[in-house]
Amino acid sequence: MRTLDVQAIEDIALGAAVLGTGGGGDPYVGKLMAIQAIEEFGPIKLLEPNEVPDDALIVPTAMMGAPTVLVEKVPNGEEVIGAFHSLESYLKQPVYATIPIEAGGVNSMIPLALAARLGIPVVDTDGMGRAFPELQMVTFHLHGISATPMVLCDEKGNNIMLNTVDNVWTERLARNATVVMGGSVMLAIYPMTGSQLKQSGIHGIVTLTEKIGRAIRESKSQRLDPVQTVLQVTGGFELFRGKVTDVARKTVGGFARGESKLEGIDGYKGETMTLNFQNEHLIARTEAEVLATTPDLIAVLDVETGRPITTEGLRYGARAVVIGIPCNPQWRTDKGLATVGPRYFGYDLDYIPVEERVRNSKGGQR
Amino acid sequence: MRTLDVQAIEDIALGAAVLGTGGGGDPYVGKLMAIQAIEEFGPIKLLEPNEVPDDALIVPTAMMGAPTVLVEKVPNGEEVIGAFHSLESYLKQPVYATIPIEAGGVNSMIPLALAARLGIPVVDTDGMGRAFPELQMVTFHLHGISATPMVLCDEKGNNIMLNTVDNVWTERLARNATVVMGGSVMLAIYPMTGSQLKQSGIHGIVTLTEKIGRAIRESKSQRLDPVQTVLQVTGGFELFRGKVTDVARKTVGGFARGESKLEGIDGYKGETMTLNFQNEHLIARTEAEVLATTPDLIAVLDVETGRPITTEGLRYGARAVVIGIPCNPQWRTDKGLATVGPRYFGYDLDYIPVEERVRNSKGGQR
Numbered sequence: 001m002r003t004l005d006v007q008a009i010e011d012i013a014l015g016a017a018v019l020g021t022g023g024g025g026d027p028y029v030g031k032l033m034a035i036q037a038i039e040e041f042g043p044i045k046l047l048e049p050n051e052v053p054d055d056a057l058i059v060p061t062a063m064m065g066a067p068t069v070l071v072e073k074v075p076n077g078e079e080v081i082g083a084f085h086s087l088e089s090y091l092k093q094p095v096y097a098t099i100p101i102e103a104g105g106v107n108s109m110i111p112l113a114l115a116a117r118l119g120i121p122v123v124d125t126d127g128m129g130r131a132f133p134e135l136q137m138v139t140f141h142l143h144g145i146s147a148t149p150m151v152l153c154d155e156k157g158n159n160i161m162l163n164t165v166d167n168v169w170t171e172r173l174a175r176n177a178t179v180v181m182g183g184s185v186m187l188a189i190y191p192m193t194g195s196q197l198k199q200s201g202i203h204g205i206v207t208l209t210e211k212i213g214r215a216i217r218e219s220k221s222q223r224l225d226p227v228q229t230v231l232q233v234t235g236g237f238e239l240f241r242g243k244v245t246d247v248a249r250k251t252v253g254g255f256a257r258g259e260s261k262l263e264g265i266d267g268y269k270g271e272t273m274t275l276n277f278q279n280e281h282l283i284a285r286t287e288a289e290v291l292a293t294t295p296d297l298i299a300v301l302d303v304e305t306g307r308p309i310t311t312e313g314l315r316y317g318a319r320a321v322v323i324g325i326p327c328n329p330q331w332r333t334d335k336g337l338a339t340v341g342p343r344y345f346g347y348d349l350d351y352i353p354v355e356e357r358v359r360n361s362k363g364g365q366r
Numbered sequence: 367m368r369t370l371d372v373q374a375i376e377d378i379a380l381g382a383a384v385l386g387t388g389g390g391g392d393p394y395v396g397k398l399m400a401i402q403a404i405e406e407f408g409p410i411k412l413l414e415p416n417e418v419p420d421d422a423l424i425v426p427t428a429m430m431g432a433p434t435v436l437v438e439k440v441p442n443g444e445e446v447i448g449a450f451h452s453l454e455s456y457l458k459q460p461v462y463a464t465i466p467i468e469a470g471g472v473n474s475m476i477p478l479a480l481a482a483r484l485g486i487p488v489v490d491t492d493g494m495g496r497a498f499p500e501l502q503m504v505t506f507h508l509h510g511i512s513a514t515p516m517v518l519c520d521e522k523g524n525n526i527m528l529n530t531v532d533n534v535w536t537e538r539l540a541r542n543a544t545v546v547m548g549g550s551v552m553l554a555i556y557p558m559t560g561s562q563l564k565q566s567g568i569h570g571i572v573t574l575t576e577k578i579g580r581a582i583r584e585s586k587s588q589r590l591d592p593v594q595t596v597l598q599v600t601g602g603f604e605l606f607r608g609k610v611t612d613v614a615r616k617t618v619g620g621f622a623r624g625e626s627k628l629e630g631i632d633g634y635k636g637e638t639m640t641l642n643f644q645n646e647h648l649i650a651r652t653e654a655e656v657l658a659t660t661p662d663l664i665a666v667l668d669v670e671t672g673r674p675i676t677t678e679g680l681r682y683g684a685r686a687v688v689i690g691i692p693c694n695p696q697w698r699t700d701k702g703l704a705t706v707g708p709r710y711f712g713y714d715l716d717y718i719p720v721e722e723r724v725r726n727s728k729g730g731q732r
Contacts, residue, residue, distance in 0.1 A: 158535055161527040169524055176546045180538055 001051055001121070003043035008210055009034045009112065015212030016108035017308040018230060019205075019325075021297045023256070023280035024105015024131035025063070026310055034109040037116035044112050045121035047097060049203050052123055052194035056096035059087060059191045060127065061114050062107045064135075064152070064174065065184035065254070083151040083188040084114065086159055090149055091191060097121045099197070101138060101189065103205040104131030104280075105310075110186070125201035127190070129328040130297045133255055133279040135174060136167035137340050139330045140190045143200035150174070150189035154181040175254045202328050208233075216306045226306025227321050236325035237358045239284055239291045240273040241266050241303065244318045249311060255279050260314055262322065271363070273322060275300070277311050282345050284322055288362055292324035293347070295331035295340040296354040299323050324354035367417060367487070369409035374576055375400045375478065381578030382474030383674040384596060385571075385691075387663045389622070389646035390471015390497035391429070392676055400475040403482035410478050411487035413463060415569050418489055418560035422462035425453060425557045426493065427480050428473040430501075430518070430540065431550035431620070449517040449554040450480060452525055456515055457557060463487045465563070467504060467555065469571040470497030470646075471676075476552070491567035493556070495694035496663045499621055499645040501540055502533035503706050505696045506556045509566035516540070516555035520547040541620045568694050574599075582672045592672025593687050602691035603724045605650055605657045606639040607632050607669065610684045615677060621645050626680055628688065639688060641666070643677050648711050650688055654728055658690035659713070661697035661706045662720040665689050690720035 004012070013027040013034075020027070038044060052058065061084060088095050098111040103126040115122045127138030135147055147170040152160045160177055164170045170189075178185050192200075215233045219226040231238060242262030249258035257278050264271040273291075276283040281298035284291045292298050300309045303319040314320075330336055332353070342349040370378070379397040382390070404410060418424065427450060454461050464477040469492040481488045493504030501513055513536040518526045526543055530536045536555075544551050558566075581599045585592035597604065608628030615624035623644050630637040639657075642649040647664035650657045658664050666675045669685040680686075696702055698719070708715040 156535070157531045158539065159529040160539065163525040165523040169522070172546055173524065173526065173543060176542055177539060180542045 001045055001047050004038075004046050004112065005043050006035055006038055009038065009109070011210045011213030011217060012108055012112070012206060013213065014216055014307070015209030015214075016104055017310065018212050018234070018299050018301070019103055019129070019209055019297060020105035020131045020308065020310065021280040021299050022275070022277050022311045023133065024102065024107060024310070026312065027106055027109055030106035030109030030113070033113040034116070037113040041116040041119065044116050046206060047121045047123045049123055049125050049198050049201065052097065052197060054193060054195040056194040057091065057093045057191060058097050058099060058123065058194060058197045059084065059095045059188050060099050060101045061111045062101040062187045062189065063110050063184060064178050064187055078155075081114065081117065082159060083153040083186045084118070086151040086153075086161060087149060087188045087191060090161065095120060096194070097123050099123045099201070100126045100206070102126055102128040102131045103202075103209050104128065107131070108206070108209060122206065123197065124206045125197060125203050126205045127201060129202040129205055131280050132340055135171040135189065138190065139200050139202055139328070140192065140196070141167045141339065142330060142333070142335050143196070145190055145192050145196055145200060147190050149191065150187060152177055152181075152185045152187050154185045156181075179254045202330070219306060227301055227303070227323070230301060230306050231323060234325045236297070236323045237354060238321060239298075239324045239358070240264065240271070240286070240322040241268050242273055242320065242322075244314050244316055244320060247311070247314045247316070256311060258311065260311065262320060265319065275322065276347070278345060281311075283342065283347055283349070284324065286363070289357075290349060291357055291361065292354040293342045293349055293351055294345065295327040295336065295351070297325040297327060299325065324358065326354055367411055367413050370404075370412050370478065371409050372401055372404055375404065375475070377576045377579030377583060378474055378478070378572060379579065380582055380673070381575030382470055383676065384578050384600070384665050384667070385469055385495070385575055385663060386471035386497045386674065386676065387646040387665050388641070388643055388675075388677045389499065390468065390473060390676070392678065393472055393475055396429075396472035396475030396479070399479040400482070403479040407482045407485065410482050412572060413487045413489045415489055415491050415564050415567065418463065418563060420559060420561040422560035423457065423459045423557060424463055424465060424489065424560060424563045425450065425461045425554050426465050426467045427477045428467040428553045428555065429476050429550060430544050430553055444521075447480065447483065448523075448525060449519040449552045450484070452517040452519075452527060453515060453554040453557060456527065461486060462560065463489050465489045465567070466492045466572070468492055468494040468497045469568075469575050470494065473497070474572070474575060488572065489563065490572045491563060491569045492571045493567060495568040495571055497646050498706055501537040501555065504556065505566050505568055505694070506558065506562070507533050507705065508696060508699070508701050509562070511556055511558050511562055511566060513556050515557065516553060518543055518547075518551045518553050520551045522547075545620045568696070585672060593667055593669070593689070596667060596672055597689060600691045602663070602689045603720060604687060605664075605690045605724070606630065606637070606652070606688040607634050608639055608686065608688075610680050610682055610686060613677070613680045613682070622677060624677065626677065628686060631685065641688065642713070644711060649708065649713055649715070650690065655723075656715060657723055657727065658720040659708045659715055659717055660711065661693040661702065661717070663691035663693060665691065690724065692720055
């Protein structure tokens with residue numbers, strides 16, 4: 001166990017934005033919530049998975065809603081506490097610890113703010129190793145763990161408890177309720193035992209995001225290229241460098257869907273990269289070839305600072321590096337690919353690991 | 367207290383279709399459920415409101431969904447039991463009795479089937495005195511009673527418990543969930559005390575629907591005009607007689623919305639009546655004048671048999687009588703009209719009681 005202080009939160013938020021792969025909301029808002037909670041309630045306890053008793057009740061927490069909406073509505077934190085207590089009450093068991101559903105984006109911060117406020121620990125584990133747009137897209141689902149009973153709360157005080165027949169129904173009903181409630185709600189979901197957490201989660205992920213954030217932060221003083229340090233810490237690959245020339249984005253059915261284009265600079269002059277996203281980046285391709293697809297991570301970093309840029313943050317003319325990071329192996333199983341592979345999202349593409357695509361790339365290493 | 371047998375169910379279902387004012391679903395399906403429940407579990411106990419203890423827990427039950435969808439999906443009864451037990455569990459109190467939310471349409475039958483199955487009584491009271499399309503359109507709402515906690519269940523086993531900030535949010539969230547779940551769900555809603563029921567409900571309504579149904583049934587053997595007997599029992603007025611020439615109906619946002627037209631016959635030759643509906647009929651007008659509006663009841667009866675015709679049942683060429691029945695006085699209050707008056711539904715019309723409209727009608731009594 002170790003404690004997380006304000007600097008750790010800053011680093012985690014930054015690293016989480018890289019793993020947020022363009023989506024996951026802007027961690028800035030979530031960061032403020034977490035920092036404020038630490039300042040009010042003290043540092044957060046981060047547990048290693050092994051420290052969790054097998055029969056403990058672990059409840060992941062998150063916010064839900066299209067990132068474009070999350071930027072508009074600043075949550076006050078009370079809603080997630082309401083969701084949490086409803087579930088505790090229903091399950092008739094106190095919650096031992098919480099975890100992030102997804103370590104990427106705002107949802108890296110929500111459980112930290114909650115944990116500080118409620119005096120419970122967070123476990124260094126998530127269900128994605130990144131961010132994904134839909135609720136069944138977690139390793140817990142791959143292991144047959146039910147998303148419900150779950151609770152959703154909005155900032156007005158509306159509270160919904162779902163008990164569904166499967167996790168796809170959970171995504172459908174929760175997403176719909178989120179749109180009706182105004183686009184941004186808090187969830188307490190996938191209640192599980194310590195034993196289930198240990199078997200199914202992606203471990204060490206909070207620590208990884210902290211490392212990524214610290215690497216970006218320290219690269220300036222260490223006179224290192226921040227993009228290179230990110231690639232080093234994540235085991236990722238540079239896919240493209242370019243100037244943003246187009247971003248087409250619209251909020252549809254609770255998701256921010258769209259496409260952005262970058263015009264190549266430096267060694268990529270004359271090429272154009274297209275990024276497709278549904279909250280998170282799903283496909284990265286040039287006219288010549290596909291360079292990375294979901295479930296591998298596709299992140300956009302600022303050329304100078306290495307800082308990640310979300311799809312809401314993409315501006316015409318911005319100079320960016322597109323990187324690809326191999327996903328957690330759980331996503332490369334048959335069930336993993338059926339859940340988050342390109343075909344699930346409607347792309348007529350087979351999944352090929354990014355390290356292979358890069359190795360075989362016609363452009364070679366530029 | 368008295369018991370309801372199969373004949374009573376038949377009469378109630380028929381009378382409920384009159385008070386269903388064109389909507390409320392086809393009671394035939396609900397009738398089968400109730401009759402089957404009686405045959406399996408014995409007659410149903412119908413209590414007078416005065417027999418209910420002040421501190422008893424009363425939970426209205428209903429089905430929800432656009433009537434056009436309800437006709438397609440036959441419910442099996444299990445869902446409402448699931449909804450009911452979830453709420454009992456949450457409120458930590460056994461339910462003393464149930465009542466219909468609305469005495470019009472299929473929802474006259476649902477609580478009867480449930481009551482027979484669970485061995486609890488039904489109280490001779492509802493919240494509308496007819497059918498209305500939205501969940502806040504009940505006298506309980508006028509009296510400040512909260513619709514939540516409430517539970518919705520579908521036939522697949524999905525179960526949603528809502529706790530909302532107001533009854534309009536309940537309608538919004540429940541309606542949306544209904545559309546997502548496939549259009550037809552069971553509800554346990556507006557949990558209240560016996561005292562609240564006595565203060566706010568519309569009493570004697572189940573008995574009234576039974577009288578209407580019996581009057582239609584017996585008119586043939588008594589050589590009476592069935593339409594006249596309906597008018598007598600309900601205190602209603604004939605508004606028009608015509609042949610159905612047009613029905614335009616579509617399911618939008620969980621409601622069956624549309625308009626039907628009748629070409630006048632007998633004393634109404636040369637005139638055309640238009641009926642606007644949102645599940646239930648809302649406006650009845652000719653080219654010359656408006657003859658009735660919500661919240662007064664507008665029902666369509668078969669010219670020969672006096673049997674009510676729902677909007678799904680309207681066929682080109684059918685010869686029908688359109689009747690108007692004064693609504694319960696609770697709906698004529700300021701809050702009542704704000705909740706169910708023409709302007710709530712978007713019609714630029716003031717509410718004038720049907721008895722006044724008929725009295726002042728240019729067409730006179732034909």
